[in-house]
Amino acid sequence: MKIHKRYISAFVALMLSVPAFAQVPVPAAKQSKPVLLTGATLHVGNGKVVENAAVGFDNGKITYAGPLSGANRNGHEVIDVAGQHIYPGLIQPNAQLGLNEIESVRATLDMREVGQFNPNVRAVVAYNTDSDIVPTIRANGVLMTQVTPVGGTISGSSSVVQLDAWNWEDAIVKADIGIHLSWPNMIINTGGAPNPRMANMGQQREEAIAELGQLLRDAAVYKQAKNEKENLKLTSLNGLFDGSKKLYLHANYGKEIIEGVNFVKQHGVKDIVVVGARDAVAVADFLKANNIAVIYSGVHALPTRSDEDVDMPYKTPYLLQQAGIPFALDYDLSTHGIRNLPFIAGTAVAHGLDKEQALAAITLNTAKILGIDKQVGSVEVGKDATIVVSAGDILDMRTNNVTHAFIQGRKIDLNDKQKYLYEKFNGKYQAEQPATTGPKAQN
Template identity: 85%
Template sequence: MKIHKRYISAFVALMLSVPVFAQVPAPAPKQSKPVLLTGATLHVGNGTVVENAAVAFDNGKITYAGPKSGANTNGYEVVDVTGQHIYPGLIQPNAQLGLNEIESVRATLDMREVGQMNPNVRSVIAYNTDSDIIPTIRANGVLMSQVTPVGGTISGSSSVVQLDAWNWEDAVVKADEGIHLNWPAMLIQTGSTPDPRLANFKQQREQALTDLAQLFRDASVYKAAKNDKENLKLSSMAGLFDGSKKLYIHANYGKEIIESVNFVKQFGVKDIVIVGGGDAVAVIDFLKANNLPVIYSGVHALPSRAEEDVDMPYKTPFLLQKAGVPFALDYDLSIHGIRNLPFIAGTAVAHGLDKEQALAAITLNTAKILGIDKEVGSVEVGKNATLVVSSGDLLDMRTNNVTHAFIQGRKIDLNNKHRYLYQKFDNKYNAETKPAEAKPATKAMTN
């Protein structure tokens, strides 16, 4: 059948009239030539600040980080960022990023598995690199995340990913680095009238602890034995007993933190991290005695008790730092809000924490807890060139303005749906406020 040219022209015109919507930018190509950033203030991530600095990187690795005067410019593409600030790429721990897209659409939710004991569940294989949320987070400097499952008593294993990849295999920085345990909550009678539900809850909790103890015993025995057939649930826990995997215990109440740590230690678990840690200050001595790092989740929260200072959540990072407890910060209110990660660090600065210590709490400290500090977390020679450049203070929402971002030396496209929508409506309302152009007078119609 022959199609007339005018129909083809009409179809093309129609397609051109359809608005182009913002899409997730394609991953950046591998770094092809050496790059040198010059003139900025360098915040290394370990507490060191270098004025009028330079950072060079080639093949995805940092080759120089120090004073501008000591940098070699031969063969480098020089990018002048004078007056700006260079930071390590920020790292968000304990997130369902890429697993949870639209709460009201079940098909976009893949962050939990059925059942209570799922140590063999691997969250990373469900990680969606095409999530619309990821570009909005990168625009504020967050370039890496720990993809973490939720639900049940043992949710499964988490993995660390970088946020610019075609698929989850390309995104992985460290796969299956830890297992997440949601400690069964304690409840106590608070009123004078007995609550009939409390006895049932306590019974369920005791059963959960019994099942948990049995699983840890079985896994410990399984690791020590020679097994002809693999049991995925038990083999996935083997790393907990030799220190090759971390156990992330999600607990907030002080008694729960103490109870959970003592519980798992009796089975020989080597490397433990507390996630949440709402009562971390109340059990500081216990944390220090057991060398327990904390991923603190509650900076932007209300106090858990009426008698606590109203700013207790805000100053908890400072109190942990002062006591010498290793900690990182986690934005856990929503995945869409992960872009606010630098600002919770800024809140901690406003309540006593040194600014460079606050930066470390979302970069180097996090990298150390996740076991990736040899590769990322600070701007140092030999590490991956995963860094951001901001024209203002990255931790201040008034001045945070990321102008450049690099992941493993690859320059990241910072466009996202938020920027697209801002530009769309900025153009609309600016156009409406412009004075209308004068139109030629027309002759009135007469009969």
């Protein structure tokens, strides 16, 4: 079939007319020369603040972080960021970013597997680096996330990724850091009369806990035995018994937290993190006694109980800090909303938490809980140059304005689909505004 050259030319012109930045930006090239950011206020991430500071980095690693007066400019590309603020790249724990694109389109959802017990499932292999959501997250300073599966009793293992890569292998910061267990909800009949449906749910819960116990016992025995054939489910649980992997226990109700922690400890699990933890303050003494860290997911939420203060979710981070519980903050309302991670920390500041403590709750504290604090989480010499520069307070939605972002020293393109659409339609409506001067306006 003969195709007219005119149609081919028209098609090529149409393709070339599509703006490149309407798509997911191309991953940045490796850092090619030393860079020095100068004149900003440095928020290290560990509580320390340095006015009129400088941060230098080379080959993706931070080489200097301190007063501007002590910085060596020789051989550096100097970027003047005077009057701005330098922060560590923000870290979102417990997320389905890259696994969940469009809720109503099943083909774009890849965050759960069939079945109740899937410890061998690796969420990171399904992580989509070409997600349209990722650039919108980076634009507010979130540069890393914990890619986490959901569903069933044991949903699988999570990994930490950085948000500028060609594929999931390149994105990995630390792979398979822990196993995720959703503790079965307690069944409480508050109506008084026997309820067959609730009795059935209670029986299912008991069966799930019994099956979980059997799986953990089998895994502990399997770890000690010499096996000719590998059992992937049991092998994937090995790290729980020597502390090389964390168990992320998803539970909110205080009694469920206590029950779940005691249960897994009885089966030899060494390192436990409670995720969700809406009742963490109520069981703070238990968490502290058992050296349990918390990923708190409920800042922008309603109170759990009718007799709680309306601002209880907002002030829980402050209360956890006062109680001495290690914690990180998690924006869990939606995948698209992860860009609001800095603002839930800002809400905690408005309800008692110190501003640098709030920053740590989305940077260094998170890095410690995820086991990556030797590499990221604070702006310190020797760590990855994963850094954010904001013209205003990054925790304040009114002034947050990320002007520069670097991941492992690479300068990140901060364009995204939302910015493209804003520019597109802003130009459209400005062009449609009637003239305010000239003959037409006078008539």
